[in-house]
Amino acid sequence: MTIAATAPFALPAGLTVTVTVPASSANLGPGFDTLGLALGLYDDVTVETIPDGALEIVVSGEGADEVPDDDRHLVVVALRRTLAHLGVAAPGLRLTCVNRIPHSRGLGSSAAAAVAGIAAAAALAADAGAPRALTSDEMVQLASEFEGHPDNASASVLGGAVVSWTVPAVPVPDVAGYRDHAAASAAPSAPLHYGARRVDVHPDVRAYAFVPDVQSSTSVTRGMLPRLVPHADAAFNASRAALMVLALTAHPDLLLDATEDRLHQRYRAASMKQSFALVERLRAAGVAAAISGAGPTVLALTPQPLAPRLADAAVEAGFTVRELPIADGVARI
Numbered sequence: 001m002t003i004a005a006t007a008p009f010a011l012p013a014g015l016t017v018t019v020t021v022p023a024s025s026a027n028l029g030p031g032f033d034t035l036g037l038a039l040g041l042y043d044d045v046t047v048e049t050i051p052d053g054a055l056e057i058v059v060s061g062e063g064a065d066e067v068p069d070d071d072r073h074l075v076v077v078a079l080r081r082t083l084a085h086l087g088v089a090a091p092g093l094r095l096t097c098v099n100r101i102p103h104s105r106g107l108g109s110s111a112a113a114a115v116a117g118i119a120a121a122a123a124l125a126a127d128a129g130a131p132r133a134l135t136s137d138e139m140v141q142l143a144s145e146f147e148g149h150p151d152n153a154s155a156s157v158l159g160g161a162v163v164s165w166t167v168p169a170v171p172v173p174d175v176a177g178y179r180d181h182a183a184a185s186a187a188p189s190a191p192l193h194y195g196a197r198r199v200d201v202h203p204d205v206r207a208y209a210f211v212p213d214v215q216s217s218t219s220v221t222r223g224m225l226p227r228l229v230p231h232a233d234a235a236f237n238a239s240r241a242a243l244m245v246l247a248l249t250a251h252p253d254l255l256l257d258a259t260e261d262r263l264h265q266r267y268r269a270a271s272m273k274q275s276f277a278l279v280e281r282l283r284a285a286g287v288a289a290a291i292s293g294a295g296p297t298v299l300a301l302t303p304q305p306l307a308p309r310l311a312d313a314a315v316e317a318g319f320t321v322r323e324l325p326i327a328d329g330v331a332r333i
Contacts (some may be wrong), residue, residue, distance in 0.1 A: 009088045009130050011049050017123040018046040021116045022327035023101040024108035024155035025209070025299045028248075029259030029290035030240035036155035036162045036196075037248075037299075039207055040325035041107065044333070045075055045116040046096040047124065054092035061099035063109065074110060074146070078117025082142055086132055088125045104215035106293035111152035114143045119330045137195070139330075140164075144194035152293065154196030159329030161248050164196035199245060201326045204252050208306050210278055210298040210319040225267050233262040252303035255288035259301065265291050272296040278314060285310055 023041040027033070043061075050056070055076065057069045067073060075095060083090055097116075101109045122134035136157060143153035150164035240260050247258035268291065269276045275296040282289035282300055287310065292299040298319070300306065311321045 026151035026293040036151035038327040048094040050092040063103035074113040075117040082121035106297040108152035114146040150194040158198040167193040208300040
């Protein structure tokens with residue numbers, strides 16, 4: 001995406017906007033880097049324009065002692081990049097973050113931060129009467145560029161469940177008669193187009209997040225994945241990802257089959273044994289469960305309330321159990 005080289009439109013000091021952005025779960029079992037779901041757990045971000053180019057950051061809640069309090073803060077980075085994209089310059093900024101999404105747990109905290117910055121920038125520009133607005137497609141693109149994949153980011157932008165995709169903007173090399181998509185996507189200089197569309201979730205679908213008191217690194221768990229997988233496993237996941245859309249939107253009774261995966265979860269099992277044990281325990285009880293994103297949170301989707309015995313067993317194993325509504329996307333409050 002082309003970023004404007006100059007910023008001719010100046011925001012005045014004294015503008016204030018507050019946005020609320022939902023958590024998200026990615027993959028949903030078979031839809032690796034493709035399927036996502038917005039969940040009703042929110043970070044609230046308030047941005048005020050202040051004079052003299054100053055930057056003030058106050059963070060409370062989740063990760064307050066872990067995130068940077070300077071120009072490296074992801075909300076600030078995303079906000080400034082979006083303003084530049086819109087051709088807008090800001091004076092100083094005062095940022096107040098109230099974080100409720102756990103960090104490094106597979107609930108899309110970094111995507112939410114990027115989306116919050118982007119949405120706040122769009123709102124500031126609109127309030128000041130900037131000459132152009134930001135579309136939802138542009139929000140998905142900008143947020144996904146921070147993440148490197150669009151599943152979490154697009155869920156936080158659009159809400160509901162999302163189907164997302166990535167299109168390399170360079171020719172895909174042909175290797176021994178087959179196009180090597182992995183090589184094209186991995187090229188560091190290759191710009192990518194990210195797309196996503198929302199699908200509305202059946203009202204009977206309930207979402208439960210089982211959040212452990214340990215963190216996981218997406219870069220580490222992604223590094224555990226093989227570059228090549230068996231054709232049979234790829235075909236299996238293609239069928240299950242398609243079935244997942246049907247299960248989420250029209251047939252929740254199919255969720256258990258639809259959340260099966262052979263593409264990524266088993267390769268990560270050694271890095272989060274308790275989470276995988278919980279997935280197996282829930283599935284054995286007939287509850288559709290999968291690792292949420294890169295983990296270690298476990299996501300369960302079910303058309304019935306979760307049995308108390310299953311929730312109690314998870315708590316005894318060290319998980320916090322939350323029933324979370326399916327959320328709408330980022331919004332101004």
